[in-house]
Amino acid sequence: MSPFPTHLLSMDDLGADEIAEVLAVTDSFAEVGRRANPKVPTLRGRTVATLFFEDSTRTRMSFETAAKRMSADVLSFAAGSSSVNKGESLRDTVETVAAIGIDAVIIRHGSSGVPARVAGWVDHCTVINAGDGWHQHPTQALLDLYTVRQALGGGDRGLSGFAGLRVVIVGDIRHSRVARSQVWAYAALGAEVTLVAPATLLPPSLEGWPVAAVTQDLDDVLPKADVVSLLRVQSERGSGRFVPSLREYTAGYGLTARRAALLQPGALILHPGPIVRGVEIASDVAELPAALITEQVSNGVAIRMAVLFLLLGQGPVEGAHRG
Amino acid sequence: MAERERSHTRPRGSVFVPRAQVMSAADVHRAITRMAHEIIERNRGLEQVVLIGLQTGGVAIAERLAGTLSELEGTDVPVGTLDVAFYRDDIGLRPVLPEAATDISFDLTGTTVVLVDDVLFTGRTIRAALNALGEYGRAQVVELAVMVDRGHRELPIRPDYVGKNLPTSRDEMVDVSEDGVAIGDLVSR
Numbered sequence: 001m002s003p004f005p006t007h008l009l010s011m012d013d014l015g016a017d018e019i020a021e022v023l024a025v026t027d028s029f030a031e032v033g034r035r036a037n038p039k040v041p042t043l044r045g046r047t048v049a050t051l052f053f054e055d056s057t058r059t060r061m062s063f064e065t066a067a068k069r070m071s072a073d074v075l076s077f078a079a080g081s082s083s084v085n086k087g088e089s090l091r092d093t094v095e096t097v098a099a100i101g102i103d104a105v106i107i108r109h110g111s112s113g114v115p116a117r118v119a120g121w122v123d124h125c126t127v128i129n130a131g132d133g134w135h136q137h138p139t140q141a142l143l144d145l146y147t148v149r150q151a152l153g154g155g156d157r158g159l160s161g162f163a164g165l166r167v168v169i170v171g172d173i174r175h176s177r178v179a180r181s182q183v184w185a186y187a188a189l190g191a192e193v194t195l196v197a198p199a200t201l202l203p204p205s206l207e208g209w210p211v212a213a214v215t216q217d218l219d220d221v222l223p224k225a226d227v228v229s230l231l232r233v234q235s236e237r238g239s240g241r242f243v244p245s246l247r248e249y250t251a252g253y254g255l256t257a258r259r260a261a262l263l264q265p266g267a268l269i270l271h272p273g274p275i276v277r278g279v280e281i282a283s284d285v286a287e288l289p290a291a292l293i294t295e296q297v298s299n300g301v302a303i304r305m306a307v308l309f310l311l312l313g314q315g316p317v318e319g320a321h322r323g
Numbered sequence: 324m325a326e327r328e329r330s331h332t333r334p335r336g337s338v339f340v341p342r343a344q345v346m347s348a349a350d351v352h353r354a355i356t357r358m359a360h361e362i363i364e365r366n367r368g369l370e371q372v373v374l375i376g377l378q379t380g381g382v383a384i385a386e387r388l389a390g391t392l393s394e395l396e397g398t399d400v401p402v403g404t405l406d407v408a409f410y411r412d413d414i415g416l417r418p419v420l421p422e423a424a425t426d427i428s429f430d431l432t433g434t435t436v437v438l439v440d441d442v443l444f445t446g447r448t449i450r451a452a453l454n455a456l457g458e459y460g461r462a463q464v465v466e467l468a469v470m471v472d473r474g475h476r477e478l479p480i481r482p483d484y485v486g487k488n489l490p491t492s493r494d495e496m497v498d499v500s501e502d503g504v505a506i507g508d509l510v511s512r
Contacts, residue, residue: 021420028406028421035458040409070409309409314418 004310007119007127010136011184019145019188020159022306026146027155029305032069033298043072046103046312051077051093052130053109055236058273058297059130059139063106066304072312075102090114091121098122103312106130112177126311134175134237140272141181143303145189147296148227151268162189168221170196170253171231171280172239174203178272179231183209194221198252200242218253222262229270230255230280246279253280260285268292337511339498346487346504351470354486355384358468359391361484362437369396371463372435377452378406378422380441380499384470388439403427403459405438407451431460437484441499443469446480470499 004021005013014022032038048067052060060076067074077097090109097105104126107115112133119127131137148165149158167186173179173195186193187210194213195202206214215221222228233239233249243249250256255269260282263269269281269291277283286293346354366372369392376385382404389402408414408421438452449467456462468484473491491497491506498505 025421027424028408031424031426032409037458041454042409042414046415313414314420 004314006311007115007129008138008307008311009115009119009127009129011138011141011181011188013138014185014188016188016190019142019185022142022303022310023146023149023159025306025309026299026302029069029309030299030302032305033302039069039071041071042309043067043070043312046072047075047101048072048104048106048308048312049075049077049097049102050130051097051105051107053090053107053114054131056108056130058300059108059137062297062300063128063130063139063304066301066308069301070305070308072103072308090118094118094121098125104128104308107132109133112136128307128311131177133177134180135177136181137177137272138181138185139300139304139307140178141185142307143296143300144182144229144270144272145185146299146303147270147292148268150295150299151292159189162186162191165189165191165226166194166224167191167227167229168194168196168218168225169229169231170218170255172201172234172237172242173197173231174201174242175234175237175239176231182229183211187211191227194225196221196253198243198249201239216252218259219262222259223264225263225267227268227270228255228263230275232272232274232276233279250279254278255281255285257282257284260288260290263290266290270296273297337509339496339505339507340510341498341505341507343507344503344505345489346471348501348503351486351499351503354470355387355391358484358486359388359395362388362392362466362468363396365466365483366435369398369400371433372437373401373403373429373431374437374439375403375405375427375452375456377438377440377448378404378425381439383501384441384468384499385439388437388468401429403429405452405455407448407455410451410454412447412451425455427459431456431462433463434460435464435466436462437466437468439468441470442497443467443472443480443482443485444475444497446476446478449480450478471497471504473497 032040050060050063064074106128108130109132112135114132115127115129129136152158152161169179183193192212195211196215196218271293275281275286374385374389376382385402389400392400404426406421406425408419411419466483469482470486471489472482472485473489475493496507496509
């Protein structure tokens with residue numbers, strides 16, 4: 001295996017081997033999570049800071065839980081949202097964090113590319129992208145892969161199950177950092193990705209995207225799908241303005257009870273959360289055994305433990321350029 | 324086998340080149356039979372005895388020991404596996420990766436745990452294993468069985484059951500497999 005990268009900024013940073021490594025290590029951390037005392041001394045003495053410039057419940061809690069379960073010290077920055085923006089003020093904040101001697105910064109920002117900028121400013125500090133603008137949200141894609149691998153039988157058997165797996169990603173692709181991470185993650189493992197979205201919610205260009213097909217007809221692709229991955233209609237990013245109405249969106253792209261019945265047995269339903277019931281997914285459908293939304297959240301902690309461990313716990317690798 | 328030790332002795336991708344065979348497959352079989360007898364003798368039977376194989380080299384030996392114990396006493400001994408990566412004291416100093424998830428599906432409280440590993444070297448893996456074990460209950464007694472004790476201990480740890488005492492130099496490698504035990508060197512490809 002090539003050395004694990006220094007930062008996790010984008011799914012582009014990880015090839016198929018690194019993804020396999022993350023998923024294998026996640027198995028071990030999932031076992032830790034099942035114990036009566038789910039805590040290991042692995043990152044004792046390390047300090048991790050969450051630097052969130054945008055609202056988040058599950059990602060922030062998930063990262064902080066992951067770090068604490070590994071005995072790292074966690075600093076939680078209340079980055080007073082709107083007043084802090086790109087430019088000097090962000091740089092000052094980050095340099096302060098680096099000067100304090102923090103080992104890893106977990107950053108979420110409304111602007112694409114901020115984690116990459118930050119990674120260029122700091123020495124001896126690992127940067128993890130917890131979601132930047134429309135760009136990337138790599139740990140979300142990794143936990144999706146882990147959840148699917150688990151459903152496919154786990155271990156290497158689950159991993160080989162990705163070859164030719166038909167994955168349908170439905171919804172606001174345009175504004176979705178989750179979709180951008182997912183597409184590359186699934187493609188890296190050999191899955192066949194189809195995007196389903198109204199033309200207004202597709203990115204201006206799909207050039208270079210490793211997707212097999214793009215369609216507006218959800219009913220057509222559902223019967224052949226192995227995995228249906230839904231995206232939230234992101235009102236805060238204005239997705240609502242790109243469709244005539246939410247009712248119309250649901251009519252064309254919502255996973256309603258009628259559409260769920262088109263799925264083949266064994267097909268899986270994923271959603272990164274938070275779900276907006278009745279818009280992109282019907283309430284009853286979200287409760288189906290095929291819907292792995294709760295599993296995704298539980299797996300999120302183990303995935304983030306694995307990512308922190310692989311980024312912080314590996315020490316100097318011969319021949320690698322770190323820091 | 325000895326994968327764990329090998330993967331901790333980077334650079335990764337280096338290969339084990341055997342120089343001398345020190346135990347044949349039959350020798351290993353006989354050692355396992357003797358160690359099984361010793362486990363029964365010391366614990367006056369197998370009541371409360373459980374075996375925990377250390378990932379990965381100790382797992383196969385633990386299973387073989389359990390098979391022999393079951394033949395000798397007619398009772399099945401629970402077998403678990405333990406990965407100690409998260410408890411090692413060299414995390415951040417060199418690459419440390421878990422080999423496989425720990426699998427201990429029974430409570431260790433009150434049991435006599437026999438930790439099983441293929442090679443005992445510095446003792447640091449066993450130190451980590453003792454810490455990790457505590458997460459699965461408070462064992463009454465913990466004993467240690469190893470196929471090869473190669474010396475060079477860095478911690479006050481000693482085995483209770485030994486397949487073979489094998490003097491080595493620090494930079495040699497010991498490989499334990501189904502075919503027996505070989506001593507050799509790690510050569511980078």
